[in-house]
Amino acid sequence: MGPDWPLFSVIIPLRDHRGQWEQCWLGWTSQTVDRSLYEIILVMPPDFTAHAELKALVAGQARLESTDCVHDIELSAIGAARARGRYLFFTESHCWPEPDVIELCIRAIDDHPDWVGFSCRSLPICHNRLSEAEAAMYQADIDFGLKQHPWRKVLDQCFVTRRDVYEECGGLREEFGHFAEWVLAAGYFARGYAVGYLEEARFHHYYVGRIGELKTFTLDFVQGEIRYLSGDRRDPGWELLEIPHEWSERDNVDDDALALHALNALMRYRGWKRPDEKLRASWRWIAPALFGDLHARVAARLAVAHARTMLTALAVVGSSDAMARWMRRYISSLIRFQRLESIRRTRGHARLAPKLLGDHVLAELGFHAVETAAGHTFRWSEPQAAVRIKGLPGRNTVCIRSPALRAPLDEIGTQFYFDGARVDPAAIDIGCDRYTLNLDLPKSGVATLAWACPVLKGVGDVRRLGLSVVAIDVSQDACDRDQKDSGLSAAISRVR
Template sequence: MLQPHGGGSPLFSIIIPLEFHRGQWEQSWLGWTSQTADKSLYEIILVMPPDFTAREELVALAGDAARIEQAGVAHDIGLCAFGAEKARGRYLFFTESHCRPEPDVIELCLRAIDAHPDWAGFSCRSVPICHNRLSVAEAAMYQADIEFGMKQHPWRKVLDQCFVTRRDIYWECGGLREEFGHFAEWVLAAAYHARGHAIGYLEEARFHHYYIGELGELKTFTLDFVRGEIRYLGEARSDAGSELLDIPIEWSRRDNFDVALARSTLAARMRSSHLIHESLESLQRWGPIALAGGRSARGSARISAAYARCVLTMLTMIGSDDSIARWLKRYIASLIHFQRLDCIHGSSETPGAKLPRLGDQVVAQAGFHAPEVWRQRSFRWSEPEAALRIELPQGRNTIRIASPEIREPLDRIGVRFYLDGVRVADVAISAGAFVLQLNRPSSGMAILAWTCPRFAAKGDERRLGLPVAGISIGAGEGANEAPSPAAMMRG
């Protein structure tokens, strides 16, 4: 059995942030003081935010049985990070002040450390405490996500309700970062996995987690997570594990709300098509963005979230439990969608907005679907109208647009290209690519747009246009090869 090490230092440092305690911190404290394990094995660090209002009661309750630390931050992730800096234990034990451990938690953790030397950390089991019908639905929704993360997901194993980790590994993987809010848990979990550190699940060690069951708190929590997610993506970080994090569709398609690109796609369609239905489709798709950018999409998303909240509020009074559960999921999904759009709009230009997309010289792209693979080749479908903002040097330029022949041969697709509104006349087809030759009087940004007839794929309702595997730009008569599949997928 593991014992305290070196100069009386404890084996565990229990870190309890006192931010979202939901009036439960006294119960949490009693759970920790009732542990069956020897108290010399662990220290308890209570981390207070600046606005904690029950300091005197806390001091009277804790006495000499805990270290009380005053942090200069208010967010519970920041409080956890502050507590980790003050910890002396070989293992950090992160929890929340609205979580109550069962008396044998420390004892079970000791056994798990002995039994699983390969674990760099592990999360314990979360058992919900519910007190109203919305909290029951909330608990069911989050418990399903926790169970999936702990038992099925390859790496999403960090649960801040009850997470134990070796202190040295925690710091090696970058620790918890307050600026990413609760998204920091996913960032840390991805870092552990990328560096080859296993995180286990100790199901027999149980924590009772209090679900508050208030829509305002749910909204605040989702916004905190989304803000952290968008900030992380905006910083275009290359930390270990960054490639594991999913890119939300709102982020990958953020250029679709670029007014100049929308106007270019719309103008290209109006110049190239004599078919009324094609022009009307294009006008419906790009017209609102050409006039108002992303305001229309954000407004629609806001209305959807507000409507779902109104229905959910009514159901908590008169609806069935099943309907409450169903509409809670709908509300959270619509709320996250709106919050992502709003956070992306509110963020300033960041390095993340300049990451390679379809090519290193493509600064922005509008009118593209998500990456997919055809015959082991990565590509994206464009819509029947698409536009790119590209960097072009002065003089003669060659633009090569690699296009797999998924639909008809390239010379029969009927694509028309426009650079800054002027049709590109010198277009050839070579080695599975469109090759555009053009003269640029001065260097700088340009908008390349194209249109083609819609491709009717069986069973696919998307507006499909041109399949694009990559775009490269070079001076003179030749151009480099298309970007790597990794660059395509990250874009």
């Protein structure tokens, strides 16, 4: 870094400026500190049209960077790569600082040497009823992240960071859209870096108040989230990011063949205590067996349409409380729908999911997320579940390791089905913590194993639980190997 280089590089992507880029510029040129302490980098996308006005207003007081990129996260990353300052100051072109922001930032750097970065305070600017509801929702989330959440401290409206740490943590990765903020924040935390919150440094953030803009931003975040989950998540901080329900349960809706086997297990199971239990459980498997994930996606789309209709009407005649409530419902339903759609689009292009039940399980259906209890790491199945397993053709031993968390295994009453047929109880050995099944795999070595058992409902747990499963192992049956070895030994003896 040269001796005349600035302390701060202020990076402003001129995308999504909402008509506020001039106000943004005036905020940065009205700072109370000497102008030599910071440079301003304006990164222009190809669709920015006010070139003449910008050049006349800037008049050589900022660096203008042109690029073919159109996403504001990518524009910010480009600005950071071309910056000269020791500290990078990320912001947006529809935000503007109060005059003492940089002065307060310099003081914070001196007062908090343990901070490698910090976010400033965001103050909403609203101009219609919808923008007020939008601001209330986002401000609550921003305040939670900056004041309560352990690591979600990166707010790209107004974020200051040491450049070397930013680069070490991988920077803003444009392929993840606005989800890149969370990835970066998790990376800082995982590496042990402290990111603070400078509440006295205030920015004004302009909320546009248009439903179409809300939809676009939400889709961008969700697509980045699913793209991240679909990739090789091994960078520091990946384990901090919460896995959404739609992702962890994606196998429970998208395999209609496995759903048919689970439905078969349900229909043939004879351990029902009440006749209505079977009827209530049937719809869980009929819909995915017939339609795959179509039922879930249609239901999610209808929920979005309903919430949007209500929000649009309330923007005209509703109370502020009602608007805030339906704004949250709209965004929540929109996130669910967009996650389901994004997962469907990435299917076939995503990496193989982690084999949580073992290397011999090719696919699974009817399982809850991984959890730990009584010293075991396992997954609860639903009362009906199905797995696609692979082994060598011929007789195999299938071992389902299942700690007896709900009852002794021989008292649960589980019934197993192999490629649709009931497994003979004589072929099942029930131990204290495992089921061992002797099964003949076809020539392909691939088959489907399903089971059904009585439903278990835990205290305060709304899930329908079945078996606790640690892993499923498939191996060539020992007696089959002994027979093959005996035949080989006999052949050798005859040669001798």
